[in-house]
Amino acid sequence: MSKSNPPPADAAPPPRQARRGHGRVTLQDVAEVAGVTSITVSRYLRDPAVVAAATAARIRDALAQTGYVPNKQAGLLASGRSNIVAALLPNLSNSIFAETAQGLSDVLQAAGYELLIASTGYSLEREEHQLRALLGWHPAALVVTGRRHASGALQLLADAQAAATPVIEVWDHQGSERGQRRARFTQIGFNHREVGRAMAAHLLQAGHRRVAYVDSGVAEDYRAHERGAAFADAARGGGAQVTVLTAPPGDVFEAGRQVLGEIARAAKPGVTAVAFANDHLACGALLEAARRGLQVPAQLALLGFGDFSISRQLSPALSSVQLPRYEIGCETARSLLDALRLGKPAVSVALPWTLAARESTAPA
Amino acid sequence: MSKSNPPPADAAPPPRQARRGHGRVTLQDVAEVAGVTSITVSRYLRDPAVVAAATAARIRDALAQTGYVPNKQAGLLASGRSNIVAALLPNLSNSIFAETAQGLSDVLQAAGYELLIASTGYSLEREEHQLRALLGWHPAALVVTGRRHASGALQLLADAQAAATPVIEVWDHQGSERGQRRARFTQIGFNHREVGRAMAAHLLQAGHRRVAYVDSGVAEDYRAHERGAAFADAARGGGAQVTVLTAPPGDVFEAGRQVLGEIARAAKPGVTAVAFANDHLACGALLEAARRGLQVPAQLALLGFGDFSISRQLSPALSSVQLPRYEIGCETARSLLDALRLGKPAVSVALPWTLAARESTAPA
DNA sequence: TTGTAAGCGTTATCAA
DNA sequence: TTGATAACGCTTACAA
Numbered sequence: 001m002s003k004s005n006p007p008p009a010d011a012a013p014p015p016r017q018a019r020r021g022h023g024r025v026t027l028q029d030v031a032e033v034a035g036v037t038s039i040t041v042s043r044y045l046r047d048p049a050v051v052a053a054a055t056a057a058r059i060r061d062a063l064a065q066t067g068y069v070p071n072k073q074a075g076l077l078a079s080g081r082s083n084i085v086a087a088l089l090p091n092l093s094n095s096i097f098a099e100t101a102q103g104l105s106d107v108l109q110a111a112g113y114e115l116l117i118a119s120t121g122y123s124l125e126r127e128e129h130q131l132r133a134l135l136g137w138h139p140a141a142l143v144v145t146g147r148r149h150a151s152g153a154l155q156l157l158a159d160a161q162a163a164a165t166p167v168i169e170v171w172d173h174q175g176s177e178r179g180q181r182r183a184r185f186t187q188i189g190f191n192h193r194e195v196g197r198a199m200a201a202h203l204l205q206a207g208h209r210r211v212a213y214v215d216s217g218v219a220e221d222y223r224a225h226e227r228g229a230a231f232a233d234a235a236r237g238g239g240a241q242v243t244v245l246t247a248p249p250g251d252v253f254e255a256g257r258q259v260l261g262e263i264a265r266a267a268k269p270g271v272t273a274v275a276f277a278n279d280h281l282a283c284g285a286l287l288e289a290a291r292r293g294l295q296v297p298a299q300l301a302l303l304g305f306g307d308f309s310i311s312r313q314l315s316p317a318l319s320s321v322q323l324p325r326y327e328i329g330c331e332t333a334r335s336l337l338d339a340l341r342l343g344k345p346a347v348s349v350a351l352p353w354t355l356a357a358r359e360s361t362a363p364a
Numbered sequence: 365m366s367k368s369n370p371p372p373a374d375a376a377p378p379p380r381q382a383r384r385g386h387g388r389v390t391l392q393d394v395a396e397v398a399g400v401t402s403i404t405v406s407r408y409l410r411d412p413a414v415v416a417a418a419t420a421a422r423i424r425d426a427l428a429q430t431g432y433v434p435n436k437q438a439g440l441l442a443s444g445r446s447n448i449v450a451a452l453l454p455n456l457s458n459s460i461f462a463e464t465a466q467g468l469s470d471v472l473q474a475a476g477y478e479l480l481i482a483s484t485g486y487s488l489e490r491e492e493h494q495l496r497a498l499l500g501w502h503p504a505a506l507v508v509t510g511r512r513h514a515s516g517a518l519q520l521l522a523d524a525q526a527a528a529t530p531v532i533e534v535w536d537h538q539g540s541e542r543g544q545r546r547a548r549f550t551q552i553g554f555n556h557r558e559v560g561r562a563m564a565a566h567l568l569q570a571g572h573r574r575v576a577y578v579d580s581g582v583a584e585d586y587r588a589h590e591r592g593a594a595f596a597d598a599a600r601g602g603g604a605q606v607t608v609l610t611a612p613p614g615d616v617f618e619a620g621r622q623v624l625g626e627i628a629r630a631a632k633p634g635v636t637a638v639a640f641a642n643d644h645l646a647c648g649a650l651l652e653a654a655r656r657g658l659q660v661p662a663q664l665a666l667l668g669f670g671d672f673s674i675s676r677q678l679s680p681a682l683s684s685v686q687l688p689r690y691e692i693g694c695e696t697a698r699s700l701l702d703a704l705r706l707g708k709p710a711v712s713v714a715l716p717w718t719l720a721a722r723e724s725t726a727p728a
Numbered sequence: 729t730t731g732t733a734a735g736c737g738t739t740a741t742c743a744a
Numbered sequence: 745t746t747g748a749t750a751a752c753g754c755t756t757a758c759a760a
Contacts, residue, residue: 008437023527024502037731042755052729067523072500073446074753077437078738093462102457105483114497119469133478138388159431163387210752255678287677300366310674313617313651390737401747416745438737441752642744 014081025066035060045070075136084114085336086132086139090122090221096306096325097145100170103329104143111142111337120145120221123178128153139193141166141336147174147183148222157185166339166346170328171240173350187344188332190353192223195321196230198305198355199275202319204238204364206301210271214259214285217247227305231275243271247281256284258285263300265290273301273361279308279320286360301361314357324351389430398426409434412534442501448478449700450503452494454486454585460670461509464534467693468507475701477504481660482507486584494519505530505700511538511547512586521549530703534692537714550710552696554717556587560594560683562719563639563667564669566683568602570727572637575599578623578649580641581611588641591669595639607635611645619647627664628656629695637665637725643672643684650678650724665725680723689716 027038028312034041036055044051048313051059062068076082085108089097097119103118105115128150134142135156142160147169150156161167171189174182203211213231218222232242245262247255259281263271276282282304289296294303296316304311304320311318324331331349338344391402396708398405400419408415408423410532415423426432440446449472453461461483469479478619482498492514498506499520506524511533513521535553538546545630567575575593596606609626613617623645628636641645646668653660660666660680668675675682688695691707695713 024753028753038754039732039756042731043730046755051729055729067519069496069499069502071441071502071753073437073441073502074736075755077435077738077752078754078756080736080755083435091462092456093459095457096457098455098457098462102483119466132433135433137435138435138437227559240536252674253673257677283674286675287679291679309615310647313621313648315651315655340583388737392737402737403739403748407746410739414745419745435737438752439739441736441754442738442740444739444752656753 017133019276023190024071025068027068030059030062030066030068033066034058044209054246058253079313082138082140083112084116084137084139085141085143085333086116086118087135087143088118088120088127088134089145091119093115095308096323098331099325100332103326103331104333107330107333107337109334111341113337118272122218123147124150124153129192130155131156132185135160139165140340141168142172143168143332143336144185145170145174145184147187148220161185166336167347168332168335168346170332173348175350182349186335187348188335188351189328190324190351192226193230195305195353196227196232199227199305199321200234200238200240202355202357202361203273203275203301203303204240205233206273206297206361208240208301210241210243210270210272212243212263212271212274214256214274214276214281215244215246216281217249217252218254221277222247224305228277241270252278252280253284253287256281256286257288258284260288260292260294261286264289264294271300273297273303275303275305277305279306279311279318282318282320282360283310283314286316286318296360297362298364303361307356312356312358316362319358319361320353320356322356324353327351372613377495388435390435391432394423394426394430398422406635410572415435417713429546431614435662439616446502446504447476448480448503449505449507449697450480450482451482451507452482452491453509455483456481459672460687463689464693466695467695467696470699471692471694471697475697475705477672477701486582488512488514488517488584492520495520497505499524504704505532506530507534507696507700508549509534510536510587511549511551511627525549530624530700532696532699532710534696537712539714547691547712550699552699553692554688554715555713556590557594558716559669560591560596561598563591563669563685564595564598564602564604566719566721567637567639567665568599568638568727569676570661570725572604572665573721574605574607574634574636576609576627576635576638578605578620578638578640578645579608580645581613581616582618585641588669592641602640605634611641616642616644620645620650620708622648624649624652624658628653628658635664637661637667639667639669641669643668643670643675643682646682646684647672647674647678650682650692660724661726662728667725670702671720676720677721680726683722683725684720686718686720688717691715 001096027041031038031041041059048056087152108115111258120127131153157167169187173187173189173191175191213228215228234244248258282302286302306320307320307322311320335346339346387509391405395402395405405423412420456462472479482494495517504590521531531549533549533551537551537553537555538556577592599606612622646666668682671684671686675684699710703710
């Protein structure tokens with residue numbers, strides 16, 4: 001497994017200063033052991049069939065004997081192309097984006113691509129910073145979350161796209177509403193305004209006329225804000241009174257509890273249904289309602305977003321919006337692969353979601 | 365932002381075949397704009413103070429004008445050293461390991477290192493595969509989870525360590541128990557046998573004499589198995605009868621529910637306390653107990669592991685083991701940085717955990 | 729089927 | 745303070 005440095009070649013003039021590697025086994029080393037040149041080993045690695053059977057066997061032995069590990073830096077630099085897809089997601093601790101990452105990873109890995117993931121913590125500033133860092137790897141394609149970016153990031157993305165690097169925005173899909181600017185990049189996700197409207201419609205349909213939306217406490221969770229705005233518009237349009245609250249910072253379950261407390265303390269009198277920016281908030285509220293002896297849905301209906309696995313476990317089970325979390329990743333990866341290998345330009349896709357009506361919003 | 369290819373040099377003989385890059389801006393391009401050579405720009409990038417003020421200003425302009433993004437492949441290849449730390453974790457969707465990743469990332473990024481993460485899905489086979497792939501980046505250090513690895517992976521890790529690449533095993537710490545082989549690599553985590561014993565002690569102390577351990581349904585979650593074995597040993601040693609069950613596959617909350625069903629259906633008569641491999645299982649059981657009208661802890665005490673944020677929200681609140689999830693990441697990163705920059709060999713650390721006793725195991 | 733030469737974009741070394 | 749030159753380990757293009 002170790003590498004024997006051959007004595008210096010006899011005839012060659014001694015180089016000014018050899019700065020030989022880190023003792024790692026190189027293609028050269030393998031080639032020497034196999035009695036061929038490095039290019040032959042390189043070829044064997046790419047496609048064993050192109051070298052003679054006997055040579056292949058010797059190379060195989062040499063490979064095993066030396067424990068060769070190809071140097072990706074060198075390979076990528078030499079080939080000029082990269083098999084790296086860089087993805088920027090708000091976070092990974094949240095199962096939402098982790099599943100998207102899994103989807104990307106599953107499809108890309110099967111195709112021999114490397115996935116480089118960075119998380120932005122829902123900060124556009126950090127996104128730009130991370131993007132700059134990722135760009136240093138000269139990725140073959142870029143995946144970012146949502147359509148809002150810092151201006152510097154926007155410029156970098158536009159430059160990349162101009163240089164024929166596919167760029168996909170995930171977790172959003174603008175559609176073709178009036179007043180919406182045309183999308184700059186391919187989008188794979190769903191329309192948050194539609195979801196917001198559907199959430200409002202669901203509550204109105206159950207007869208609620210005083211409703212609230214509890215927005216994410218994360219300032220830069222623009223998609224949550226957008227759902228909230230659409231929810232409020234639609235509810236008002238349907239003749240309801242709407243209150244919009246913002247979740248306090250800190251543990252999200254606790255935040256949900258607190259908000260429910262606020263609502264229950266008659267600070268928001270008459271509210272009979274609450275929609276939340278995410279299921280964690282809604283679960284916190286659901287548990288707090290139980291603690292306070294508040295009947296759900298009889299006295300207060302609760303509606304979540306994201307359909308986390310805990311939600312359907314609680315009693316009453318939480319109504320929520322089921323999202324194509326994993327599918328967004330898979331679809332994006334497939335799109336990217338088509339673009340990279342077949343030159344087929346990536347096209348925006350609206351992925352389906354459904355509002356799962358459960359007990360927490362069941363009409364009386 | 366775009367790059368102007370200068371006309372070919374006048375005197376030089378034309379190269380056989382130019383294979384100029386992908387249109388990306390290089391150090392060379394910046395240098396031309398600034399009227400210096402590439403090495404000067406390189407120096408400026410490393411430390412702006414080493415070039416003359418006037419030169420620095422010109423370079424700064426050129427940098428901005430060209431939108432230069434350094435090529436990491438080339439830089440790493442040339443310098444021979446890498447600022448990459450590669451980490452292999454069982455998964456990222458689970459908040460447990462995501463927090464460790466966050467800890468690693470936070471500390472490493474501040475120090476200018478890159479974190480490359482791959483997930484193994486709790487499969488040693490996948491771990492070996494992923495390790496091989498990561499090694500291609502020639503990382504400066506390696507982080508793996510636990511002390512069990514496929515034999516091939518073990519060999520790769522040993523080789524890396526022999527080549528002075530620090531290797532740290534996280535989420536485990538063997539300590540110096542009898543019958544335990546000495547650790548091969550630095551370990552940063554905690555002792556799962558100790559935790560298993562503490563869980564047993566906690567239940568025995570509350571007076572339970574018939575207890576059960578619900579092991580993880582994930583076959584290769586060796587740490588959970590180890591806690592279970594230690595739990596059983598300790599409980600038996602304390603004079604209790606022990607049943608060990610294994611969670612069925614599928615949704616973890618559902619698995620917890622099912623297992624509780626099994627226990628409640630008098631299939632395991634007399635069991636008064638159950639410890640679980642993780643909080644999700646325990647939460648599922650807690651919710652199922654409520655559904656069945658089984659009093660917790662009066663009729664059945666439940667004890668989790670991991671202290672997920674939902675656990676303390678349920679009623680009764682779940683007793684659980686609080687883990688240094690984030691700290692494992694930070695401490696590992698710090699250790700690695702010391703090893704890489706100061707040459708200080710990484711040393712194993714047992715990080716503290718605590719058993720948070722809540723209502724679900726409160727003695728009558 | 730295999731080899732030679734050149735080059736990928738950067739940094740280390742030495743010289744000026 | 746700046747530059748020339750040679751690597752780093754691999755792949756492309758072309759020749760044999």
